[in-house]
Amino acid sequence: xxxxxxxxxxxxxxxxxxxxxxxxxxxxxxxxxxxxxxxxxxxxxxxxxxxxxxxxxxxxxxxxxxxxxxxxxxxxxxxxxxxxxxxxxxxxxxxxxxxxxxxxxxxxxxxxxxxxxxxxxxxxxxxxxxxxxxxxxxxxxxxxxxxxxxxxxxxxxxxxxxxxxxxxxxxxxx
Numbered sequence: 001x002x003x004x005x006x007x008x009x010x011x012x013x014x015x016x017x018x019x020x021x022x023x024x025x026x027x028x029x030x031x032x033x034x035x036x037x038x039x040x041x042x043x044x045x046x047x048x049x050x051x052x053x054x055x056x057x058x059x060x061x062x063x064x065x066x067x068x069x070x071x072x073x074x075x076x077x078x079x080x081x082x083x084x085x086x087x088x089x090x091x092x093x094x095x096x097x098x099x100x101x102x103x104x105x106x107x108x109x110x111x112x113x114x115x116x117x118x119x120x121x122x123x124x125x126x127x128x129x130x131x132x133x134x135x136x137x138x139x140x141x142x143x144x145x146x147x148x149x150x151x152x153x154x155x156x157x158x159x160x161x162x163x164x165x166x167x168x169x170x171x172x173x174x
Contacts, residue, residue: 002066002084004114007055009044016057017041023097027135047072050120055095056114058107069082069111071118074128081128081150081163083134091124096138103137112145120167126165133158 007016015122024030030037039046047055053072060066074080074090084090093115098107101144119127131149139160147162 001061003059003112005059005060005061006114007043007047007057011044011057012019013041013043015063015065016043018113018136019099020068020095020097023068026100027097041069049122049166052091056111056119058098058111058165065099066102067107067111068092068095069097069108069115070095071115071127077117079161081126081161083163084126084128084151086125089123089125091119091127093127093129096129108141109145109156116166124166126163127157128161130159130161130164 007033010166015154017037017040021032022032024034024037025032035072039166044054047053047070051072051073055068055070055078058066059067070093071107072092074084074086075087075094078088081153086092093112096108096111096115098111107143116127127147130153131142133139142162147164149160149162151161153159154162
């Protein structure tokens with residue numbers, strides 16, 4: 001069973017930090033002791049509902065970290081889609097990582113579903129993200145979630161930008 005939780009100040013951060021550091025090393029060759037990894041130490045401070053942002057972690061029954069994902073306002077980022085007409089209506093998806101041995105088992109989808117619900121509750125009508133062509137599984141995952149490429153940076157990292165218009169949010173009546 002996969003359990004997706006919001007990262008809060010009470011969340012045990014060490015396993016999440018270690019997971020993200022490993023993902024940076026596997027995907028981008030970042031040294032395990034890189035100072036750039038310091039950004040993963042205080043995720044609950046960086047991502048908070050007061051800032052229209054959230055960070056999520058997926059666990060298994062043994063409380064092992066399976067994956068992560070984050071949402072922030074696009075206004076916090078320098079790169080903007082050319083078709084972004086209302087900056088406040090756009091969210092930015094990042095840090096979607098899933099343990100390599102669990103690709104294709106629904107972990108990323110569950111994390112993304114939580115992010116999309118948060119995005120709608122925050123009033124975002126569109127989401128965007130960047131990924132890299134060399135992350136083939138990630139590119140196909142985003143296509144299955146309804147994302148469309150709008151820009152190819154043609155850089156050494158093979159960066160592409162994708163966006164998606166969200167369906168109108170309808171709250172369930174209980």
